[in-house]
Amino acid sequence: MVGEILGSEGEEFKQWALEELTAFGNGYREKDNVYVPMLTDGTNLEGYAVKVDGPLGPSPTFTVK
Numbered sequence: 001m002v003g004e005i006l007g008s009e010g011e012e013f014k015q016w017a018l019e020e021l022t023a024f025g026n027g028y029r030e031k032d033n034v035y036v037p038m039l040t041d042g043t044n045l046e047g048y049a050v051k052v053d054g055p056l057g058p059s060p061t062f063t064v065k
Contacts, residue, residue, distance in 0.1 A: 003014035023040040037045040 003010035003017070006013065020040060023038070023042065024035075026042060027035045027038045029036055037048075039045065
C-alpha cells in the first residue's frame with residue numbers, strides 16, 4: 001500500500017519490503033514450528049555462541065537457540 005501511494009518513488013521501499021519478508025519466511029522451520037534465528041542475508045545463526053562483554057566486565061557466553 002505504501003509503495004502504491006508513493007508511486008515510482010516507492011519502488012525501493014517495495015523491493016526492500018519484499019526482501020525482508022522473504023528472509024523472514026525462509027527462517028521458518030515447518031517441521032518444528034519455529035523460526036530459526038537468521039540475518040536478512042540468509043545467514044543462519046542457530047548454534048552461534050555469543051560472548052557478551054558489558055560495562056561491568058565479561059559476561060557468560062550464551063548460545064543462540
